[in-house]
Amino acid sequence: xxxxxxxxxxxxxxxxxxxxxxxxxxxxxxxxxxxxxxxxxxxxxxxxxxxxxxxxxxxxxxxxxxxxxxxxxxxxxxxxxxxxxxxxxxxxxxxxxxxxxxxxxxxxxxxxxxxxxxxxxxxxxxxxxxxxxxxxxxxxxxxxxxxxxxxxxxxxxxxxxxxxxxxxxxxxxxxxxxxxxxxxxxxxxxxxxxxxxxxxxxxxxxxxxxxxxxxxxxxxxxxxxxxxxxxxxxxxxxxxxxxxxxxxxxxxxxxxxxxxxxxxxxxxxxxxxxxxxxxxxxxxxxxxxxxxxxxxxxxxxxxxxxxxxxxxxxxxxxxxxxxxxxxxxxxxxxxxxxxxxxxxxxxxxxxxxxxxxxxxxxxxxxxxxxxxxxxxxxxxxxxxxxxxxxxxxxxxxxxxxxxxxxxxxxxxxxxxxxxxxxxxxxxxxxxxxxxxxxxxx
Numbered sequence: 001x002x003x004x005x006x007x008x009x010x011x012x013x014x015x016x017x018x019x020x021x022x023x024x025x026x027x028x029x030x031x032x033x034x035x036x037x038x039x040x041x042x043x044x045x046x047x048x049x050x051x052x053x054x055x056x057x058x059x060x061x062x063x064x065x066x067x068x069x070x071x072x073x074x075x076x077x078x079x080x081x082x083x084x085x086x087x088x089x090x091x092x093x094x095x096x097x098x099x100x101x102x103x104x105x106x107x108x109x110x111x112x113x114x115x116x117x118x119x120x121x122x123x124x125x126x127x128x129x130x131x132x133x134x135x136x137x138x139x140x141x142x143x144x145x146x147x148x149x150x151x152x153x154x155x156x157x158x159x160x161x162x163x164x165x166x167x168x169x170x171x172x173x174x175x176x177x178x179x180x181x182x183x184x185x186x187x188x189x190x191x192x193x194x195x196x197x198x199x200x201x202x203x204x205x206x207x208x209x210x211x212x213x214x215x216x217x218x219x220x221x222x223x224x225x226x227x228x229x230x231x232x233x234x235x236x237x238x239x240x241x242x243x244x245x246x247x248x249x250x251x252x253x254x255x256x257x258x259x260x261x262x263x264x265x266x267x268x269x270x271x272x273x274x275x276x277x278x279x280x281x282x283x284x285x286x287x288x289x290x291x292x293x294x295x296x297x298x299x300x301x302x303x304x305x306x307x308x309x310x311x312x313x314x315x316x317x318x319x320x321x322x323x324x325x326x327x328x329x330x331x332x333x334x335x336x337x338x339x340x341x342x343x344x345x346x347x348x349x350x351x352x353x354x355x356x357x358x359x360x361x362x363x364x365x366x367x368x369x370x371x372x373x374x375x376x377x378x379x380x381x382x383x384x385x386x387x388x389x390x391x392x393x394x395x396x397x398x399x400x401x402x403x404x405x406x407x408x409x410x411x412x413x414x415x416x417x418x419x420x421x422x423x424x425x426x427x428x429x430x431x432x433x434x435x436x437x438x439x440x441x
Contacts, residue, residue: 028156028161028164028165029156029164029279029280029283029286029287030280030283030312031165031168032152032164032165032167032168033168033276033279033280033283034276034280035165035168035169035172036168036171036172036276037273037276038172039168039171039172039173039175039176040172040175040195040272040276041273041330042172042176043172043175043176043179043194043195044056044269044272044331045330045331046176046179046180046182047059047179047182047191047195048265048269048331048332048334048335049331049332050179050182050183051182051188051191053261053262053265053266053334054124054261054262054265055188055191055261056188056191056261056265056268057125057260057261057262057263057264057265057268058124058125058126058127058128058188058261059128059188059191059192059195060256060264060265060268060272061125061126061253061256061261061264061268062126062128062129062138062192062196063192063195063196063268064252064253064256064268064271065111065114065118065126065138065253066111066138066141066142066145066196067249067252067275068114068246068249068250068252068253069107069110069111069114069142069145069146070107070142070145070146070149070249071245071246071248071249072110072242072245072246072249073103073106073107073110073146074103074107074145074146074147074149074150075149075241075245075249076238076241076242076245077099077103077150077238077241078149078150078153078241080099080237080238081096081099081150081153081154081157082153082154082156082157082289096150096154099150100146100147100150100151100207103146103147103150104143104144104146104147105143106146107139107142107143107145107146108139108140108142108143109139110142111135111138111139111141111142111143112135112138112139114138115129115134115135115138115139116135118130119135121257123257124260124261125256125257125260125261125264126256128188128189128192134189137189137192137193137197140200141192141193141196141197141200142200143200144197144199144200144201144202144203144204145196145199145200145203146203147200147203147204147206147207148167148199148200148202148203148206151163151203151206151207151210152164152167156286156287163206163210167202167206170202171198171199171202174198175194175195175198175199178190178193178194178198179191179194179195182194236366236368236371236372237363237366237371239371239372240359240362240363240371240372240374240375243372243375243376243379244359244374244375244378246379247375247378247379247382247383247404248278251382251386251397251401252267252268252271254383254386254397255267255392255394255397258392258397259392259393259394263394265335266334266335266337266338266341266394267338267341267394267397269327269331269335269338270327270338270339270341270342270345270394270398271341271345273327273342273345274342274345274346274348277316277320277345277346277349278348278349278352280312280316281309281312281313281316281349281350281352281353281356282309282352282353282356283308283309283312284304284305284306284308284309284312284353284356284357285305285309285353285356285357285359285360286356286360287305288301288302288305288357288360288361288364289360289363289364298364302357302361305357305360306353306354306357309353309354309356309357310350310353310354312349312353313349313350313352313353314350316346316349317346317347317349317350320342320346321343321346324339324342324343324346325339327339327342337394340394340395341394341395341397341398344395344398344399344401344402345398345401345402347402348401348402348405348406350409351405351406351408351409351410352405352409353409354409354410354412354413355374355378355405355408355409355412357412357416358370358374358409358411358412358413358415358416359371359374359375359412361416361419362374362415365419367419370412370415373411374408374411374412374415375408377404377407377408377411378404378405378407378408379404380404380407381400381403381404381405381406381407381408382400382401382403382404382405383400383404385399385400385403385404386400
């Protein structure tokens, strides 16, 4: 008896009897996320005790801004790196290095533009980047942060798990160590460097270390001749990724603009915990997209991804429901309102897991209506209530997010059921060799 429908059938696929790699990749991603979660919880717990709510809100707003830039730049390029830049040939290595340069330059430019916009608003929340020193530091952190995301997408596809887990653990340890040396009355920029600057430095270190031992050290040419594929990718997949990433990335910034730094500090404590939960429940879909039916049948991988995501969500709802009252005890009585917001975010996890798997299926099947339609539904469901809700509060913003994720997840589930018997050929790049005919300079 089938509990779940047969979502996809790979056309002309050979039967592969190896164990699906979805579970193992998801486990590694979850170890990485939990390292970040534990380190982040310790960091913000210490920071909440040694700094004012206003200072903490300013640092949290900058961290949210960095996440916005990173998701907008590197997040949209992750499917591209997985498909075209995760191989071991010189051409694929050169393509990956060029993507890194482009993404870091774009992130720095976007960060400077954001700093200029925030400075023009004279908002107390973004006062730390009004100076030239703060703006430059903000841009450099953004440039380093995108390197981490793009490198880890490549490592995941290559099954180089030690790099992923090692980076997460080391950056968490260094961040907590730095905040432990912070003294009350010091500049909040020091907290910003501890929470966002350390991962940014890790991005540069990973690039240097991983290329140093590579036979194609810092290769920039030749490039694989995938121009037709890239045009196809940019026309739909990149646009869909941009819509989906920006919907979630701009959400905390929207709240930061609407509320003051003290209230945003309370929101950010809940949001910081929720982001880790969202990443954990989306890890099976990330592994699904990274493998895309290469190592085992995509039908089997999709079933594993959906079951894993829902199971993880159920466990997180139960455990989080019990542990949420501990939030204000850890961070202080001033953050008791964070618990209300966190409880709403917890409800988002199930539909977030379903939406993520559906989105991955649409990308592998290369269905334009799903790649573009699901993110648009999510944007409409989130931002229409946000924009038209009078006197926006933290809880109202969280409910708007729940509405958007529920709509997108439900539509994604309906789409997967409707497509369950349709055969397809996965949208995978052709094999790349080192021959002259398949390379361009």
